[in-house]
Amino acid sequence: MADPVEVLPLLVVAVLLMTASGQQVEQMEVVFDGDREVASVSDALVVGGGTVTVPADESVSGTVYVVGGDFRVAGEVDGDVTQLAGNVSVGDGGAISGELRTIAGDAAVADGATVGARSTVEFVQRERSTAEAVGFLALQALVLALAGGALARRRPALLENVADSVVHHSVVSGVVGAFTGATALALFVFMAFTLILIPVSFFGLAVGLFTLAYAYVVYGYLVGRALPIDRPDLASAVGSAVVVVAADLLGRVPLVGTAVQGLLVVTGLGAVLVTYYGFREFEPALADLEE
Amino acid sequence: MALFAFLRRREWPTVLGYALFVTLLAAGYYYNVTFVQLGLLDLGTRLVGMSEAQVSAWMAALALLTLAVAVLTGMTMDRRGWSKNLLVKFRLLFGVVALQFLLTLVAPAVRTVPAFGAWILLGSVALGVGIPVTFGMTIDFVAVADRGYVAAAITALAYFAANVYPLEWRVEAFSAVMVAAMLPGLVALGVVASGRVGPANRLVARLADQHERRAFGVGRFCRPARVPTRSFAFWGPVVLMFGVFFVDSLGFLRIVETPTFVQSAWQSPDFGDHLFLGAVHVLGALVGGVLYTNFDRNWLFLWVFGLFSLTHLFYTTDVRMAAWLPGLARGASSPLNSAVYAVAVSFYTTLNFALWPDLSTPETVGTHTAIGVGLAGWLATFLSTAVALYFETAEVTLLSHLNVVNALALALFTALVASLYLRRLLAAARSGGGGR
Numbered sequence: 100m101a102d103p104v105e106v107l108p109l110l111v112v113a114v115l116l117m118t119a120s121g122q123q124v125e126q127m128e129v130v131f132d133g134d135r136e137v138a139s140v141s142d143a144l145v146v147g148g149g150t151v152t153v154p155a156d157e158s159v160s161g162t163v164y165v166v167g168g169d170f171r172v173a174g175e176v177d178g179d180v181t182q183l184a185g186n187v188s189v190g191d192g193g194a195i196s197g198e199l200r201t202i203a204g205d206a207a208v209a210d211g212a213t214v215g216a217r218s219t220v221e222f223v224q225r226e227r228s229t230a231e232a233v234g235f236l237a238l239q240a241l242v243l244a245l246a247g248g249a250l251a252r253r254r255p256a257l258l259e260n261v262a263d264s265v266v267h268h269s270v271v272s273g274v275v276g277a278f279t280g281a282t283a284l285a286l287f288v289f290m291a292f293t294l295i296l297i298p299v300s301f302f303g304l305a306v307g308l309f310t311l312a313y314a315y316v317v318y319g320y321l322v323g324r325a326l327p328i329d330r331p332d333l334a335s336a337v338g339s340a341v342v343v344v345a346a347d348l349l350g351r352v353p354l355v356g357t358a359v360q361g362l363l364v365v366t367g368l369g370a371v372l373v374t375y376y377g378f379r380e381f382e383p384a385l386a387d388l389e390e
Numbered sequence: 391m392a393l394f395a396f397l398r399r400r401e402w403p404t405v406l407g408y409a410l411f412v413t414l415l416a417a418g419y420y421y422n423v424t425f426v427q428l429g430l431l432d433l434g435t436r437l438v439g440m441s442e443a444q445v446s447a448w449m450a451a452l453a454l455l456t457l458a459v460a461v462l463t464g465m466t467m468d469r470r471g472w473s474k475n476l477l478v479k480f481r482l483l484f485g486v487v488a489l490q491f492l493l494t495l496v497a498p499a500v501r502t503v504p505a506f507g508a509w510i511l512l513g514s515v516a517l518g519v520g521i522p523v524t525f526g527m528t529i530d531f532v533a534v535a536d537r538g539y540v541a542a543a544i545t546a547l548a549y550f551a552a553n554v555y556p557l558e559w560r561v562e563a564f565s566a567v568m569v570a571a572m573l574p575g576l577v578a579l580g581v582v583a584s585g586r587v588g589p590a591n592r593l594v595a596r597l598a599d600q601h602e603r604r605a606f607g608v609g610r611f612c613r614p615a616r617v618p619t620r621s622f623a624f625w626g627p628v629v630l631m632f633g634v635f636f637v638d639s640l641g642f643l644r645i646v647e648t649p650t651f652v653q654s655a656w657q658s659p660d661f662g663d664h665l666f667l668g669a670v671h672v673l674g675a676l677v678g679g680v681l682y683t684n685f686d687r688n689w690l691f692l693w694v695f696g697l698f699s700l701t702h703l704f705y706t707t708d709v710r711m712a713a714w715l716p717g718l719a720r721g722a723s724s725p726l727n728s729a730v731y732a733v734a735v736s737f738y739t740t741l742n743f744a745l746w747p748d749l750s751t752p753e754t755v756g757t758h759t760a761i762g763v764g765l766a767g768w769l770a771t772f773l774s775t776a777v778a779l780y781f782e783t784a785e786v787t788l789l790s791h792l793n794v795v796n797a798l799a800l801a802l803f804t805a806l807v808a809s810l811y812l813r814r815l816l817a818a819a820r821s822g823g824g825g826r
Contacts, residue, residue, distance in 0.1 A: 268684075270680060271680055271681075271683075271684040274676075274677055274680040274681065275681070277677075278677050278681075282696075282697070282700060282730075285700070285726070285730070286700060286703075289703065289704070289707065383683065383684040384610075384683065384684055384685055384686055385534070385535050385538075385610065385683050385684070
C-alpha cells in the first residue's frame with residue numbers, strides 16, 4: 100500500500116501539473132493499491148501505488164501521472180505519461196503516442212516499444228563550492244548588516260525593545276518562540292495541502308523568514324554593543340555580520356552546535372513576537388507581584 | 391519564582407506546602423481523568439451491562455450533581471469562614487478522600503443499575519465537596535506569582551502518569567492501583583486532619599495564616615480591585631472556560647470511540663506512543679505555566695481556542711483524506727493529531743488550575759472556585775455529553791461531528807479576537823483619540 104507521507108506531496112505536484120495543463124482535477128482517477136488493468140481513462144489517471152497495466156490489445160486516451168507503484172504499458176497510451184516516482188515499463192509492442200517525461204523513478208522502455216518523445220529531467224544534487232558558499236554567506240551578512248545599521252541609526256528603540264526581551268525575558272521569549280514557531284509551521288505546511296491556501300502558506304513562511312532575519316539583526320545589535328566601536332549603527336552592522344557568520348559556524352557543529360543555534364533562533368523569534376516587532380517593551384503580567 | 395525566595399530564606403513549611411499542594415491536586419486530577427472518566431464507562435457497560443448511551447447519561451447526571459454540590463459547598467465555606475480555616479479544609483478533604491477510597495474499593499463489585507446509581511450519587515458528593523476544598527487550598531499554599539508554574543507541575547504530573555502508566559481501561563485495574571495509592575495518602579491526611587499530632591499540627595498552624603500575606607491570599611486578577619461574583623470580570627472567564635471544556639469534551643467523546651484515533655494514541659499497544667504523549671503533555675503544561683505567568687488571561691484563552699482549532703483541523707483533514715482517497719488511509723492516524731491535542735489539553739488544564747483562585751480573595755475562594763470548576767468544567771461536560779449522545783442518535787457522521795467541534799473552536803477564537811479588538815477600540819474612543 101502507498102505511504103501517504105511519500106505519495107501526498109507528489110500527488111499535490113501531480114494536481115498542480117494537471118491544473119497548469121488545463122485538465123479537470125475532478126475527472127482524475129487515482130489508484131493506490133492492487134493489480135488493475137485499464138481499458139479507458141476519463142481525463143487523467145494517477146498511479147499512486149499497486150500495479151496498473153494497459154493490456155496488449157487495449158488503447159487508452161488520456162494523461163497518466165505516476166507518483167508511486169508500477170505502471171506497465173503493453174498496449175497503447177494515447178497521451179502523455181509523466182513519471183514523478185515509482186516504475187514505468189513499456190514492453191515490446193507497447194506504445195506511448197505523446198511524451199514520456201521522467202522526473203524521478205525508474206523507466207524501462209523495451210527495444211520494440213514506441214514512444215512519441217522522451218525526456219528526462221535531471222536533478223543534480225551537488226555540493227556548493229567553497230567560493231559559492233562563502234559568497235552566499237557574505238551576501239546574507241551584507242544584507243543583514245545593512246538592515247542592522249539602518250535600524251540602529253533610524254529606529255534604535257525597535258532593536259532595544261527586542262534585545263531587552265532576549266536578555267531579560269529569555270525564558271518567556273524562548274517558550275513563545277518555540278510554541279508559536281512549531282504551531283505556525285505546522286499550520287502553514289498543512290495549508291499548502293489544501294491547494295487553495297497555498298498563497299497564504301507562502302505568505303506565512305515569508306513572514307517567518309522575515310521574523311527570523313529580524314531576530315538575527317537584534318542579536319547583531321547585542322553583539323555590536325559589546326564591540327569597541329563608537330558609532331552604534333556601525334557597531335550594529337558589524338555585529339549583524341558577525342552573528343550571521345557565527346550562526347553558520349555553529350550550525351556545522353553536530354548536536355550541541357545545532358541545539359544552541361535552535362535555542363537562539365526560538366528565543367530571538369519569541370522576543371520579536373512578544374515586543375510586537377520591537378514597537379512595545381515587553382512587561383511580564385506578574386512583574387509586580389513578588390513579595 | 392517566589393519559591394526560590396522561600397528556599398533562600400529557609401521557609402521550609404512554605405516549601406513543604408508547595409509540595410503537599412502539588413501532590414494533592416495531581417493525585418486528585420489523576421483519579422478524575424482515569425477512574426472517573428474512563429473507569430466508570432467500563433464499569434457501567436461491562437460489569438453492570440448498560441449501553442454506552444445509558445452510562446453517558448448517568449455520567450452526565452454525575453456532572454450535574456457534582457456542580458450542585460460544589461456550588462453549595464463553596465458558598466457554605468465562604469459564609470461560615472471555612473475558606474480561611476485550613477484545618478477545616480483538611481478535615482473536609484479527609485472526608486472526601488475516605489469516601490472516594492470506599493467507593494473505589496467497592497466499584498468492581500457493583501453489578502446492578504440501582505447500585506451504580508447510588509455509586510454515582512455518592513461519587514458526586516465526594517467530587518463536589520472536593521472541588522472548592524482543594525482549589526480553595528491554593529490561597530494557603532501557593533504564592534500568586536507561582537500559580538502558573540504550580541498549575542503546570544500538577545497538570546504535567548497527572549497527565550504524564552495517566553499516559554505513561556500502562557493501565558488497562560478496566561475498572562478492576564483502575565481500582566487496584568487507586569486503592570493502593572490512596573491508602574497511604576488517606577492515613578497521612580487523617581494524621582493532619584486529626585489535630586492531635588504535634589508536628590502535623592505545627593505545620594498546619596504555620597501554613598494556616600499564609601493567606602493573609604500579600605503574596606498569597608488575594609489573587610492576581612483581584613489586584614488592585616477585587617472581582618465580585620456578580621461581575622463581567624468573573625463571568626467572562628466562566629463563559630470562556632465553559633467553551634473550552636465544551637469543545638474539548640464534545641470532540642474527545644467522539645475521538646475515543648474511533649479506533650483509528652485511539653489505537654495510535656491513548657490505547658496504543660506501543661509503550662513508545664504513551665511515553666511520547668506523556669512527554670508532550672509535560673511540554674504543553676510547562677508552556678502553559680510560562681505563558682500564564684507572563685500574559686493576560688485573554689491571550690491565554692485565545693491560544694487555547696487556536697490550539698483546539700488546529701487540533702480539529704488536523705483530525706478533520708485526516709478523516710477527509712480517508713474519505714476522498716481511501717487508498718491512502720491506513721490503520722493508524724497521524725501521531726501529530728494526538729500530540730497537538732495533548733498540548734491543547736495540558737495548556738488549558740494549567741489555565742484552569744490557576745485561574746479560579748486568581749479570580750478570588752480568601753473571602754470568595756470557595757464560591758468562585760466552585761462556580762468556575764463546577765460550571766465551566768462539569769456543566770460543560772454534562773452538556774457536551776448530551777449533545778454527543780444526540781449526535782449519536784441522529785447518526786451524525788464522524789466528519790460532521792468533528793466539523794462542528796472545529797467550527798465551534800474557530801468561532802470562539804474569532805469572537806475573542808474581535809472582542810479584544812473591540813475593547814481596545816472602545817477604550818481608544820473613550821480616551822478621545824482621533825479628535826482634532
